[in-house]
Amino acid sequence: xxxxxxxxxxxxxxxxxxxxxxxxxxxxxxxxxxxxxxxxxxxxxxxxxxxxxxxxxxxxxxxxxxxxxxxxxxxxxxxxxxxxxxxxxxxxxxxxxxxxxxxxxxxxxxxxxxxxxxxxxxxxxxxxxxxxxxxxxxxxxxxxxxxxxxxxxxxxxxxxxxxxxxxxxxxxxxxxxxxxxxxxxxxxxxxxxxxxxxxxxxxxxxxxxxxxxxxxxxxxxxxxxxxxxxxxxxxxxxxxxxxxxxxxxxxxxxxxxxxxxxxxxxxxxxxxxxxxxxxxxxxxxxxxxxxxxxxxxxxxxxxxxxxxxxxxxxxxxxxxxxxxxxxxxxxxxxxxxxxxxxxxxxxxxxxxxxxxxxxxxxxxxxxxxxxxx
Amino acid sequence: xxxxxxxxxxxxxxxxxxxxxxxxxxxxxxxxxxxxxxxxxxxxxxxxxxxxxxxxxxxxxxxxxxxxxxxxxxxxxxxxxxxxxxxxxxxxxxxxxxxxxxxxxxxxxxxxxxxxxxxxxxxxxxxxxxxxxxxxxxxxxxxxxxxxxxxxxxxxxxxxxxxxxxxxxxxxxxxxxxxxxxxxxxxxxxxxxxxxxxxxxxxxxxxxxxxxxxxxxxxxxxxxxxxxxxxxxxxxxxxxxxxxxxxxxxxxxxxxxxxxxxxxxxxxxxxxxxxxxxxxxxxxxxxxxxxxxxxxxxxxxxxxxxxxxxxxxxxxxxxxxxxxxxxxxxxxxxxxxxxxxxxxxxxxxxxxxxxxxxxxxxxxxxxxxxxxxxxxxxxx
Numbered sequence: 001x002x003x004x005x006x007x008x009x010x011x012x013x014x015x016x017x018x019x020x021x022x023x024x025x026x027x028x029x030x031x032x033x034x035x036x037x038x039x040x041x042x043x044x045x046x047x048x049x050x051x052x053x054x055x056x057x058x059x060x061x062x063x064x065x066x067x068x069x070x071x072x073x074x075x076x077x078x079x080x081x082x083x084x085x086x087x088x089x090x091x092x093x094x095x096x097x098x099x100x101x102x103x104x105x106x107x108x109x110x111x112x113x114x115x116x117x118x119x120x121x122x123x124x125x126x127x128x129x130x131x132x133x134x135x136x137x138x139x140x141x142x143x144x145x146x147x148x149x150x151x152x153x154x155x156x157x158x159x160x161x162x163x164x165x166x167x168x169x170x171x172x173x174x175x176x177x178x179x180x181x182x183x184x185x186x187x188x189x190x191x192x193x194x195x196x197x198x199x200x201x202x203x204x205x206x207x208x209x210x211x212x213x214x215x216x217x218x219x220x221x222x223x224x225x226x227x228x229x230x231x232x233x234x235x236x237x238x239x240x241x242x243x244x245x246x247x248x249x250x251x252x253x254x255x256x257x258x259x260x261x262x263x264x265x266x267x268x269x270x271x272x273x274x275x276x277x278x279x280x281x282x283x284x285x286x287x288x289x290x291x292x293x294x295x296x297x298x299x300x301x302x303x304x305x306x307x308x309x310x311x312x313x314x315x316x317x318x319x320x321x322x323x324x325x326x327x328x329x330x331x332x333x334x335x336x337x338x339x340x341x342x343x344x345x346x347x348x349x350x351x352x353x354x355x356x357x358x359x360x361x362x363x364x365x366x367x368x369x370x371x372x373x
Numbered sequence: 374x375x376x377x378x379x380x381x382x383x384x385x386x387x388x389x390x391x392x393x394x395x396x397x398x399x400x401x402x403x404x405x406x407x408x409x410x411x412x413x414x415x416x417x418x419x420x421x422x423x424x425x426x427x428x429x430x431x432x433x434x435x436x437x438x439x440x441x442x443x444x445x446x447x448x449x450x451x452x453x454x455x456x457x458x459x460x461x462x463x464x465x466x467x468x469x470x471x472x473x474x475x476x477x478x479x480x481x482x483x484x485x486x487x488x489x490x491x492x493x494x495x496x497x498x499x500x501x502x503x504x505x506x507x508x509x510x511x512x513x514x515x516x517x518x519x520x521x522x523x524x525x526x527x528x529x530x531x532x533x534x535x536x537x538x539x540x541x542x543x544x545x546x547x548x549x550x551x552x553x554x555x556x557x558x559x560x561x562x563x564x565x566x567x568x569x570x571x572x573x574x575x576x577x578x579x580x581x582x583x584x585x586x587x588x589x590x591x592x593x594x595x596x597x598x599x600x601x602x603x604x605x606x607x608x609x610x611x612x613x614x615x616x617x618x619x620x621x622x623x624x625x626x627x628x629x630x631x632x633x634x635x636x637x638x639x640x641x642x643x644x645x646x647x648x649x650x651x652x653x654x655x656x657x658x659x660x661x662x663x664x665x666x667x668x669x670x671x672x673x674x675x676x677x678x679x680x681x682x683x684x685x686x687x688x689x690x691x692x693x694x695x696x697x698x699x700x701x702x703x704x705x706x707x708x709x710x711x712x713x714x715x716x717x718x719x720x721x722x723x724x725x726x727x728x729x730x731x732x733x734x735x736x737x738x739x740x741x742x743x744x745x746x747x748x749x750x751x752x753x
Binding site for chain 2: 194197198199200202205206208212215216217218219220221222223224225226227228229231232253254256257260261264287291299300301305319320321322323324325328329
């Protein structure tokens with residue numbers, strides 16, 4: 001049964017593959033991998049504590065000491081207490097670094113059940129591993145449900161933030177924002193929306209179409225007009241691609257522009273994000289490292305400028321570079337509020353939520369290619 | 374003119390030379406500005422070509438050029454208009470029983486209202502017209518008609534030469550001192566003065582890179598990009614949304630202006646304010662390059678009280694994106710409006726320096742120039 005053992009390598013491969021191919025969104029892939037790992041650890045933990053509570057202890061070492069298992073049913077109370085203490089304590093650095101269990105008799109926190117290498121398991125162990133598997137699968141299903149329904153939970157909070165005759169600005173298109181605004185409309189709030197088109201993907205057009213279909217008064221503007229219009233806007237509501245641990249936001253390109261303009265005019269900048277978008281990483285140089293450059297053909301047609309470029313000149317390097325980044329980083333000081341499915345939060349609070357969803361060991365998803373797994 | 378005042382709108386419609394249907398879906402905030410359906414204007418005006426006896430063909434030609442968008446940019450529009458007025462003055466003959474001063478002024482006013490119908494005046498044009506009218510009013514009464522006409526044409530030539538062409542040369546000389554080797558210069562849209570600066574600095578042999586930032590719907594930066602590449606400058610092209618991404622590398626920002634107002638606000642192409650704001654956030658100096666004749670004593674705090682609205686179809690339609698363009702037939706939907714602003718107002722705190730033909734001044738010195746040097750107009 002997997003601890004980090006099976007999931008981590010698979011997960012790491014996924015993340016590496018996603019990052020390599022610049023699949024959007026590679027951050028979310030990493031998040032989900034870490035969530036699943038955390039679920040496994042938690043389930044294991046709760047099973048272990050339940051097992052201790054019922055004195056139904058079986059040695060859950062993941063190494064080759066099968067011999068010791070026969071004597072395990074007769075563990076003394078002292079050993080049980082010691083086991084409980086070590087289970088509930090976070091693993092010591094020594095354990096982590098050496099990557100071996102401290103002793104065969106003590107249940108490991110970071111491992112569960114038997115191994116998958118075909119060694120014989122005792123009946124207790126296999127039933128426990130089956131129960132663990134079952135619990136983990138249930139929890140993962142819950143996670144899937146959470147992700148699918150996060151829009152509704154965020155949209156429920158819409159009436160708390162939108163009042164009558166409000167003017168809202170948004171950029172590009174986000175399903176969360178759409179549901180949010182619909183929910184406010186359902187509750188009979190009347191408001192107007194300015195949608196910035198979000199070039200070069202022009203998702204804003206699609207969002208405007210949806211809003212108009214539901215009867216909302218919408219005005220479509222170009223991204224260059226954001227500064228001109230923001231003085232007449234009450235609130236900016238946008239979606240995010242990922243939320244970093246420091247409260248910064250990775251969002252579609254152009255968002256930093258809107259955030260700066262909103263700060264200048266003291267307009268609240270509200271970011272809607274499901275909790276699965278919270279990433280436990282702190283961003284370093286995010287404009288470059290957490291960004292993706294798309295094809296220049298979205299800005300200029302292929303061959304359009306080939307007639308005025310002299311390839312025979314000097315160094316041979318092309319005179320014309322076309323830059324088309326896909327994402328923007330918005331620093332936490334520009335964000336007024338995060339609205340997630342767990343409620344509204346300050347950007348400075350987001351790092352606390354990490355402890356709820358992620359384990360400290362998984363922050364760097366490593367391949368642990370040791371025999372112990 | 375206030376377009377939310379129905380009485381005045383009706384009066385101006387009666388005087389109008391050609392028919393302009395008002396846009397059906399008008400943005401409420403901009404009700405005080407004219408919004409027209411752009412589809413049929415040009416064909417309507419062209420069909421009236423032979424009917425307009427009161428219109429001088431040169432002025433008509435300039436009007437059509439404005440309407441079609443062939444002549445854009447403050448300097449180009451101003452020069453085109455003044456040259457048309459020169460032809461008007463040359464062909465002018467005083468009708469019997471009228472004085473030259475009054476009649477010519479009335480004629481010029483009617484031509485100006487025609488040009489306003491084609492496209493609202495830019496501030497540079499407004500200043501040039503005021504100059505023109507003041508010169509006509511100051512004509513000594515002893516002059517004969519031919520002498521008066523020659524004097525007026527001369528004045529126009531001097532205005533164009535001193536205030537625009539020579540001023541540009543002075544600005545270029547000043548600004549080139551601000552370009553150092555290894556610089557990365559950013560510019561937005563297409564300004565003729567900034568283009569001259571970049572080409573001149575390149576000729577001087579300075580090593581620098583240019584970043585051209587562009588935006589919808591006009592993509593004016595592409596024309597500038599073409600001309601820079603042809604001269605061998607190394608350029609980066611990007612969209613205004615990516616300004617935050619590219620601003621890390623930039624050392625200076627050069628922007629053009631349609632006008633600079635007396636509270637230091639720069640009135641220029643929409644998007645300039647965004648670029649200046651991001652540059653300010655990254656502590657990159659912003660230099661506005663603007664001739665002094667474009668300064669105006671008006672003040673403005675935001676981009677809404679006074680602006681120009683373009684064709685809303687330009688926003689609705691995205692060339693080359695059929696998936697997005699399925700929205701196009703929705704321009705008549707009641708709830709959906711498209712807003713195509715042409716100008717915006719950049720606050721003075723984002724501007725480090727304004728380079729004019731009077732030298733390099735901070736934005737706070739603009740009212741000083743407006744007050745002290747306006748007298749110069751009269752002494753020309």
